[in-house]
Amino acid sequence: MNTIKTFTLLLGIVALFTSCRDIIDIELDSVEPKLVIDGAVTDINDTLVIQLTKSVDYFEPGIYPPVPGAVIAVSDNLGNTHQLNETSSGVYTDYLPGTEGNKYTLSVEVEGEKYTAEVEMPYKVLIDSISVEPTPDYLEFSGGYLVNCHLHDPFGVENFYRLKVSLVNDLEEPDDVLVVYDDAYVNGNQITLRWDEEQFFPQDTVVVELQTLAESTYEYYRTLSALFESGMIGSANPANPITNLSGDVLGYFGAYTVSRDTIIISE
Template sequence: MNKITIVFLAVLGLTSCQKEIDIDLNSTNAQVVIEGEITDQNEPYTVKITKTVNFTESNNYPAIKGANVTISDNVGNSEKLIETSAGVYQTSKLRGISGRIYTMTVSAEGKTYTAQSTMPALVKLEDIRVVKSTFRPPTEKEDLYNVFPQFTDPIATGNNYRFIQSTDKSGKDNTIIVANDNVENGQPNSRPIFSRDFKIKVGDILTLEMRTIDRPTYNYLFTLVQIAGNGPGGGTTPSNPDSNIIGGALGYFSAYTVQKKTIVVQ
């Protein structure tokens, strides 16, 4: 709505103005951030452990080294992860399989954190379609395109998805895009991917990654979407997303499936 207000003002011939300001923000004790992922791909799975910094510091997040990290599943497999670089812990032999429940255990700086995630069943990404957008921002000269992932949501409710798009020209879209089946459960997907600042144009080589994610991961990412780029005045009152990690860490542990498709936009 914030954006709409600003467009509205532009329409009235009035300009809003933006400027960088200094705000005296409190500092707080550094907190542990854990981001653990396990996929159905045959590759090492990674758990990253870092710490928060104060707002005024640079975006270099201190790594937590020497932690004890294991991932196990509900059929008796377990692996202790190796720290391959500072704060980055990886598996070498564990395989992610849909339907299994994975448990991550992290012991770091005298504290233990655990989290569970279920790898959902894969939902087949049949194809991707691109369609010319009917909306072109006033400043844009070329037509823009939207991506429609082609898949059919399973009949049972509770499917959650994450999409990541990238093009050869713009690279990876960092916008978090998630969807679920609250709307059009059990139907072929009809919704495009809306990403405010990512532009897809004719001639781009476009890759779409589709993940099936579990509900806690969806909720976590959905909160990030809601608070991203929205400050007071127009957005949702921000809060820390609910984490599935028990023990008091920020971040999440997610088991998901991965599929990718690439096309040339034309």
């Protein structure tokens, strides 16, 4: 039997991994503009706003034509019906603060078609407290602080949450991240939702918003957020988000409650 010989390992050469991202031109088929219904009952606004617009081709500028002249009504399970008024082109409003546990039915009549949706206003879950921790060094950014939202999930009911954390000055900025949770495996427990989408710095005033979502609103947001996942692994079959609207229409009719708290970051 041979004696095992010694080998000199040659590991001087390092693999050069080049991955690159760039913007490319792609031809996409044009699509017939489709009606979009967008609105949600909340307990934070006394006014319900329903917007009707049309979709545009994907590479067109994001200017969405409003759809005026619709007849829109929202009724609840107590027998109240609200007729919405068109306050500007394609924007329909009425005084309608959401009440926990109520069911709301939307009816939209426009361009000879009728669309309906139903949603139930969920019971509110409050933010227990907010905490702050230094950003761990495995994230894409470092040197600042992350914000945690603590809450106590009510036992025995299915809950759906959306967490929004932003600088107080950016509250009205368009959202580019959508973070939702369900309580399937944490029902009845104390939970911490960590916002690791961005970090904050001392003296920042940060608003934490916990939305408790209706189930259909959660389904819409969940399937919508899946479309924002990008990069290495995408969904095999991206599809329009699951909506509670009936008929050939895009968008959703949502319902959620809001619990807000504010913190000023200190070192």
